Amino acid sequence: MKIDFNIKEILTLPTTIMAALSLASGILLFSPTAFIERMYMLDFREKYGFIIGIVFIVSISILIVNLIYKTSTSISNAKSRKNFYATAERRLQKLNGYQKSIIYMLFQQDNRTFPLPLHDGAVLELEQNLMVGKATSQYFVSDLNNAVFPYLLQPWVVDELNNKANLLSDFRRAYEQYDEDYNQGREVNF
Numbered sequence: 001m002k003i004d005f006n007i008k009e010i011l012t013l014p015t016t017i018m019a020a021l022s023l024a025s026g027i028l029l030f031s032p033t034a035f036i037e038r039m040y041m042l043d044f045r046e047k048y049g050f051i052i053g054i055v056f057i058v059s060i061s062i063l064i065v066n067l068i069y070k071t072s073t074s075i076s077n078a079k080s081r082k083n084f085y086a087t088a089e090r091r092l093q094k095l096n097g098y099q100k101s102i103i104y105m106l107f108q109q110d111n112r113t114f115p116l117p118l119h120d121g122a123v124l125e126l127e128q129n130l131m132v133g134k135a136t137s138q139y140f141v142s143d144l145n146n147a148v149f150p151y152l153l154q155p156w157v158v159d160e161l162n163n164k165a166n167l168l169s170d171f172r173r174a175y176e177q178y179d180e181d182y183n184q185g186r187e188v189n190f
Contacts, residue, residue, distance in 0.1 A: 011062060015070070018063040025056035088160050089167060091129065098122050100174035103131060106153035107161055107171070115148040123151065131157050 013021075028036070028045055029052055036042045045052065095103070099122045106114050113135050116123045126132045135150040161168045 010058075013062075015063065015066050018059050018066065021055060021059040022063050025052050025059060028052050029056055085156065088156060089164060092131075092157065092160060092167060093170070095126075096122070097174040097177060099126055100171045101178040102126065103153065103157060103161075104171040104175035106132065106151065107158065107168075109153075112153040112158060113150050116151045118147040118149045127151070130154060 028041065029049070033042065036045055092100075092103075102116065102122065103126070106112055116132075118141075123132065127134070131154055132151045133154060135152045139149050141147040141149070161171065
């Protein structure tokens with residue numbers, strides 16, 4: 001009987017499997033002799049004690065490292081999420097007038113969705129900053145040079161605008177300014 005061990009597979013076992021291996025090997029190693037005799041495993045522990053010890057040390061080490069890594073990752077993600085929402089208003093205020101008008105136009109829509117130019121740098125910047133997102137992954141476009149794609153306003157932006165009247169009025173002013181410029185004949189693309 002040949003058993004093929006792949007170290008990479010052992011190191012990438014799920015945390016629950018590592019915990020089970022640590023527990024099982026720890027019980028075999030550290031239980032009193034009377035308990036091991038009742039399980040009829042005394043001969044097994046004496047014969048393979050060295051291997052059981054290695055399995056215990058490796059599995060407990062990997063388990064501890066995985067738990068530390070996952071804990072630190074979740075703490076880091078929670079801090080990032082908290083910082084993301086804490087700086088939301090400041091990031092929204094830094095937008096230029098055109099971007100503010102785009103966001104306000106999306107905000108006015110009942111479904112918060114509107115076709116926007118796919119090749120517009122301002123729209124791409126809003127998408128990169130997680131303020132808007134594509135509403136679908138595929139969409140029929142008749143003119144590839146002037147493609148428009150449905151974008152949606154992210155919920156956190158809607159919450160910021162709903163909860164902060166001064167921010168909403170600033171975005172409304174930007175939208176009205178661009179609307180006025182468009183009506184006077186200047187080219188503003190939406």
